[in-house]
Amino acid sequence: xxxxxxxxxxxxxxxxxxxxxxxxxxxxxxxxxxxxxxxxxxxxxxxxxxxxxxxxxxxxxxxxxxxxxxxxxxxxxxxxxxxxxxxxxxxxxxxxxxxxxxxxxxxxxxxxxxxxxxxxxxxxxxxxxxxxxxxxxxxxxxxxxxxxxxxxxxxxxxxxxxxxxxxxxxxxxxxxxxxxxxxxxxxxxxxxxxxxxxxxxxxxxxxxxxxxxxxxxxxxxxxxxxxxxxxxxxxxxxxxxxxxxxxxxxxxxxxxxxxxxxxxxxxxxxxxxxxxxxxxxxxxxxxxxxxxxxxxxxxxxxxxxxxxxxxx
Amino acid sequence: xxxxxxxxxxxxxxxxxxxxxxxxxxxxxxxxxxxxxxxxxxxxxxxxxxxxxxxxxxxxxxxxxxxxxxxxxxxxxxxxxxxxxxxxxxxxxxxxxxxxxxxxxxxxxxxxxxxxxxxxxxxxxxxxxxxxxxxxxxxxxxxxxxxxxxxxxxxxxxxxxxxxxxxxxxxxxxxxxxxxxxxxxxxxxxxxxxxxxxxxxxxxxxxxxxxxxxxxxxxxxxxxxxxxxxxxxxxxxxxxxxxxxxxxxxxxxxxxxxxxxxxxxxxxxxxxxxxxxxxxx
Numbered sequence: 001x002x003x004x005x006x007x008x009x010x011x012x013x014x015x016x017x018x019x020x021x022x023x024x025x026x027x028x029x030x031x032x033x034x035x036x037x038x039x040x041x042x043x044x045x046x047x048x049x050x051x052x053x054x055x056x057x058x059x060x061x062x063x064x065x066x067x068x069x070x071x072x073x074x075x076x077x078x079x080x081x082x083x084x085x086x087x088x089x090x091x092x093x094x095x096x097x098x099x100x101x102x103x104x105x106x107x108x109x110x111x112x113x114x115x116x117x118x119x120x121x122x123x124x125x126x127x128x129x130x131x132x133x134x135x136x137x138x139x140x141x142x143x144x145x146x147x148x149x150x151x152x153x154x155x156x157x158x159x160x161x162x163x164x165x166x167x168x169x170x171x172x173x174x175x176x177x178x179x180x181x182x183x184x185x186x187x188x189x190x191x192x193x194x195x196x197x198x199x200x201x202x203x204x205x206x207x208x209x210x211x212x213x214x215x216x217x218x219x220x221x222x223x224x225x226x227x228x229x230x231x232x233x234x235x236x237x238x239x240x241x242x243x244x245x246x247x248x249x250x251x252x253x254x255x256x257x258x259x260x261x262x263x264x265x266x267x268x269x270x271x272x273x274x275x276x277x278x279x280x281x282x283x284x285x286x287x288x289x290x291x292x293x294x295x296x297x298x299x300x301x302x303x304x305x306x307x308x309x310x311x312x
Numbered sequence: 313x314x315x316x317x318x319x320x321x322x323x324x325x326x327x328x329x330x331x332x333x334x335x336x337x338x339x340x341x342x343x344x345x346x347x348x349x350x351x352x353x354x355x356x357x358x359x360x361x362x363x364x365x366x367x368x369x370x371x372x373x374x375x376x377x378x379x380x381x382x383x384x385x386x387x388x389x390x391x392x393x394x395x396x397x398x399x400x401x402x403x404x405x406x407x408x409x410x411x412x413x414x415x416x417x418x419x420x421x422x423x424x425x426x427x428x429x430x431x432x433x434x435x436x437x438x439x440x441x442x443x444x445x446x447x448x449x450x451x452x453x454x455x456x457x458x459x460x461x462x463x464x465x466x467x468x469x470x471x472x473x474x475x476x477x478x479x480x481x482x483x484x485x486x487x488x489x490x491x492x493x494x495x496x497x498x499x500x501x502x503x504x505x506x507x508x509x510x511x512x513x514x515x516x517x518x519x520x521x522x523x524x525x526x527x528x529x530x531x532x533x534x535x536x537x538x539x540x541x542x543x544x545x546x547x548x549x550x551x552x553x554x555x556x557x558x559x560x561x562x563x564x565x566x567x568x569x570x571x572x573x574x575x576x577x578x579x580x581x582x583x584x585x586x587x588x589x590x591x592x593x
Contacts (some may be wrong), residue, residue: 049591073420074321080416093334104322107322146413153319
C-alpha cells in the first residue's frame with residue numbers, strides 16, 4: 001500500500017439513515033495535489049472528517065501512509081497536517097504559541113518550532129502577527145494560521161477542507177497563493193472544494209464526488225481534454241446584425257447563441273481547438289470586427305455539471 | 313523548505329503533560345485562575361481581620377481556628393472552582409470549534425481528556441491548598457500548633473474537589489454547549505443535589521449515601537469532637553400524629569469511598585463519551 005491516502009469502500013451513515021459517503025474508493029498518489037470536488041452536501045467534508053478521525057467510520061477503511069485511521073489514529077495522523085472546516089483558535093494564544101502547542105504534540109522541541117514556525121508564518125504571510133493574540137484576528141488571518149499549523153511539523157500529507165471558504169476575495173487570493181506555493185514542495189495534498197476555478201488553478205488531479213459517490217478521478221488536463229463543449233464569449237467593435245447571426249447559428253459545432261448586448265454575444269460550441277480556430281475565421285468572414293474571442297467559464301465546470309446532472 | 317517524512321511522535325504521557333501545560337496556560341491567560349485565588353485570599357483576610365475587630369477573640373483550639381475560617385465557604389468555593397475549570401472543558405472544544413484544531417493531531421482522545429483533567433486537578437489542589445494552608449499557618453501563629461483535624465478536613469476537601477471536577481467533566485462530555493454545561497454543573501452541585509439530600513434524607517428517612525454533596529458534609533463535621541452521629545427526632549404534632557425528622561451524618565470512611573467511586577466512574581464514562589463523540593456541525 002504505497003499511496004499516502006487510500007480509501008476502501010468508505011461509508012458513513014448519519015442518524016435517520018442518511019448516507020453521506022457511499023462505498024467510496026480512492027487512492028491518492030504521492031506528491032499529487034488532488035482537488036476533491038463536489039457540490040454542497042456531496043460528502044467531501046464527511047470524508048475528510050473520517051480521514052482525520054473527527055468522525056467515526058460506518059464501514060470500509062481509510063489509510064494514511066499505510067496506517068488504518070480507525071485502528072491507530074495517532075500513527076495514521078503522525079505525518080499529516082490538516083485544516084478541517086474553519087478551525088477556531090484558542091484566543092489567548094498567539095500564532096507562535098499555537099504552533100508551539102501543535103508542534104509539542106507532534107514531538108517538536110521549542111527551538112525546532114521556533115525555527116520552523118518562522119518559516120511557515122513567513123509562507124502564510126503572518127510574520128508580523130506572530131506574537132499577537134489570535135482572539136481578534138479576521139477569518140482570513142485565522143485560515144492562514146490554520147495552514148501554518150498544518151505545515152509546522154513538515155508533514156508528508158496535507159488535508160485541506162475548503163480552505164478558502166468564507167473568505168473575502170482578497171483572503172481567497174492570499175490563501176490560493178499559499179496553496180500554489182505548496183505545489184513547489186514534495187507534499188501530497190488532498191483538498192476539498194466546491195470552487196471549480198480554484199481546483200483548476202491549483203490542483204494536478206481532480207476527484208469528483210456527488211451523493212457520497214465518486215464520479216470521476218483523473219489528472220486535471222486529462223479531464224479537461226474530455227471536455228469538447230465550451231462557451232465562447234465574443235466582443236465586437238461593430239454591432240450585431242441579424243443576417244450574420246442566422247448564418248452563425250448554422251455553423252458546424254454551434255449549439256446555442258446568446259446575444260448579451262449589441263457588441264457582445266456568447267456561443268455554445270462543441271468541437272476541438274481546430275474547430276474553434278475555424279469559427280473565429282468564419283466570424284471575421286461575416287464582417288465582425290473581433291475585439292475579444294475567449295472561452296467563458298471553466299471547461300471543468302462543463303464536465304462537472306454534466307457529471308453531476310447524470311448522477312442525479 | 314525541506315519536506316521530511318514522519319518524525320517520532322511523543323509518548324502519550326508526554327502529550328498529556330503538553331495538554332495540561334497549555335490548559336493551565338489558558339486559565340492563567342483568561343484570568344479565571346487569578347480571579348479565584350484573589351477571591352480566596354480576600355475572603356481569608358476578611359475572616360481573619362473582622363472577628364477580632366468586632367471584639368470576638370480567635371479560638372484557642374487550632375482545629376476551631378481553621379474551622380472558623382474555612383467552614384462557611386469551602387463547599388461553595390469548590391463548586392465555583394469546578395464550574396470555572398471543569399464544566400466547559402470538553403464542551404467548549406465542540407462549541408468553540410477549537411476541536412477542529414486539536415483533534416486532527418496525532419493525539420488520542422483519552423490523552424486530551426487526561427491532560428485537561430490533570431490541569432483541573434492541579435488547579436483544584438492549588439485552590440484548596442491555599443484556602444486551607446493560609447488559615448492552618450495563621451492558626452499555628454496564633455495557637456502555636458497545627459490540628460490533625462484541619463489536615464484531615466483539607467484531605468476531604470481535596471477529594472471532594474476532584475470528585476466534583478469528575479462530575480463536571482462528565483457533564484461537559486455530554487453537553488453540547490458550554491453554557492448548558494456550566495449552568496447544569498453549578499446547579500447540580502449547589503442546589504439540585506443538596507435539595508435532594510434534604511428531601512431523601514431529612515424528610516424521606518433514607519440516607520442519601522449516593523450523593524456527593526451529602527458526603528462532602530464530612531469536610532466540616534470532621535472538626536467536631538466527638539464526631540457527630542445520625543439521629544432521628546420525633547416531634548408530636550398538636551391534634552395528633554408525629555413529625556419525624558432524620559438528621560443523617562455522613563461517615564468519613566463511606567465518604568472517602570463514595571468520592572473515590574465518583575472519581576473513577578464519572579471519569580471512565582466521561583472519557584468513553586468523549587472518545588466516541590463526533591465533531592459535527
